[in-house]
Amino acid sequence: MLYFSKLKLFTIYFIIIFLSLFSFANLINNDDNFLLSKKVNLGLDLQGGSYLLLEVDSNPAIKEKLQNKIISLRKILKDKNIKFKSLKLENNLIFIKILKSDTENFYNYFHDKENLINPYFNNYGSYEMDYSISENESDNLIKIKYSKFGIIEIKKTILEDSLEIVRRRVDEVGTKEPTILRRGNDRILIELPGLDDPNRIKNLLGKTANMTFKLVSDTENLFGSEILSYENSDDKINVSKRVIVSGENLINAQPRFDNQTNQAIVSFTFDRAGAKKFARATSSNVGKRLAIVLDNKIISAPVIREPILGGDGQISGDFTFQSATDLALLLRSGALPAPLNIIEERTVGPDLGEDSIKAGAISLLIGFLLVIIYMFYKYKLFGIIADLSLIVNLILLIGILTILEATLTLPGIAGIILTVGMAVDANVLIFERIREEMKIEKSNIHAFDSGYKKAQSAILDANITTLISAIILFFLGSGPVKGFAVTLGVGIITTLFCAYFFARHLTAVYVMKNKENHINL
């Protein structure tokens, strides 16, 4: 155990020097060098920032899709000459009453792989819709709903689309290095470093931003119109349900100041199709009012004074420049396919982050010094070896964290400090064992050799158990706790390396020089 081949020594010190480079690269700004530009990232709890977890509420979208299904179903049933008595939507179920004689016909169409209404997913081996039949006297009642995989497929599409829109909105706000990730089937995780007030982002993400242009209707017509209230007041007006143009047709939107009133407005541009529709509607409705509706709230309802043919327009409302900017941003980035709910939010201000870094650094330094002094007091010369090993251990730990570009969190710093406390354990086990062996063995070399050998299994078992804890914590922990698991886990590996290679080599050098002398351990 005391002999090291040249190749082994070279490898050991090469690893140490290699990792130290990465470790010290954190101290200097070296963004040009692609290898040494790696850095340990600071977690949100240390640099300040916001963490948001959003859940997509896909129910409204599912309901809307079912409504569209009914429309196409009605058409198909007519085309196929299948007679049905009633067709309605209730609790996300489509109910159809069909004559008994037509049921088979319906069934055949519904399960034809080429049918237009119920697509077949080859990858799942399932249709989009499921149905059940309850028999009556003369007709059958058929209940149709989305199958398990149909729902999964819808949620997947909604989540992907939402992710894209969220990304656009967050990017437009211009925070530095945002992280936007999907989580599971219906969640989006957003990390916004450096942002101490997430209110604006929350407001932007809280709107689906479905914009439509509709005519204000004079007569109250239960089927063709609905009563909507204003965004900024309790006033209500009657608006036609027919959509003239929607936000999908927008290609640009910008905040501006109105030259005459000096009020903030949003100017927009339609694409060609949108411009055409808009021109037609405004031409034939001069003198009527046009309602601009966002998420079922009226922003404004100006009178159409003249036909708008060029596809450009502007929205005036009760805007401040900020709210005009936000509305323009929402219109540019497009509508969310489903509303998003914030189900978890964690925000740390930058000054608290700074305080935490300071506190973490001070406690690390003090803990480190205390352990170093105690080890020297306990083992004198060998204490110094253990202390050197501890210092190298820390440098290696930081080096590996740098290569992994790991995120350092406050619990992560606690993990490093804890590693400092526990890292000496391997050397303690070895030294204590050598002490015992020295009572039996006469030769120093034999005593040290068997000390190392016999301590091995205890050290391995003891560290593997802690490693198991760290791994489990890594997979099941979230956020800052994950950071703790990473430092603890990596710390164990560097600890074993330092005790078994670095400290052992230093010990070996000393013992070889003092083969015959009395060694005081």
Add this chain to the structure above:
Amino acid sequence: MIFKINKNIKFSNFYKKFNILSLILILFSIFILFFKGLNLGVDFKGGTLIELRTENLGPNIAEIRQSFLRMNLGDVSVKKFGKKNDYIVKIELIKNDDDNFIKSINDKLSNDLGSVVNFRRVENVGPKVSNELMKDGLLAISISLAAMLFYIWIRFEWQFSLGAIIALIHDVIITVGIFSLLSYEINLSIVAAVLTIVGYSMNDTVVIFDRVRENLKKYSKIPTIEISDLSINQTLSRTLITSITTLLALFSIYLFGGAILKGFSFAMIMGVIIGTYSSIFIATPVLNYMGVTQKTISKEEDKIIEN
């Protein structure tokens, strides 16, 4: 040397007394947990946590409480936290539909106190997420206990595995009991602490077990009870030194690491002390109660020879 370690302590003489003590502590912990429950943080209960700092030193805790009372937010607790004008506020009410919830609280509070209020940290956890975090936390602790059990069973014999796991459960229950007794908050970092305690306590136990196994192979005539005494004594100075260095590091976090790490380091300190104690007085006696002898170990060797 400040204290000289007598290398021939008859630990086995104290097994019964300490086992009874541990049993009382466990029952007491369960009793407290049952009647007093745990002070669950927003991570596990849902709700809103705000760490705030008032710019002026003027407002006192009663004024802050008053202000929150006027906002009609249901159960609100206000506590001092760290520095003089830092407070931690916990609101049980969960409001997901109002994106301006936090901002409106800040406006009202600044207005009432006549001071700029700086929200240094805001945590808002919905009921669905808090339930999931709770489930994940319990799952993590259970899995790690099971993984330890399995590892020791592979490396040693089932009796060792049993001893280790009883010691671990003992540590976890008493640590959680202390948290319940002192009404300290349980949050995500406490779960991390408990898991680390599990790892540490295991670490300690394994070192003693390793020596017991070695001595059982070495001394074929000595009764197990003496072997366990011998093994504990042989590893005692290591046990103490490692506990001391770990505690030095932990006390450093506890005293200088800031208010956020207080609960975490406190749990760890308790855990290390209890874990060290349980390795000696719980895990090792179980080996004796389970009738571990030289035969238990040699059976293992026989199997290898047979194959």
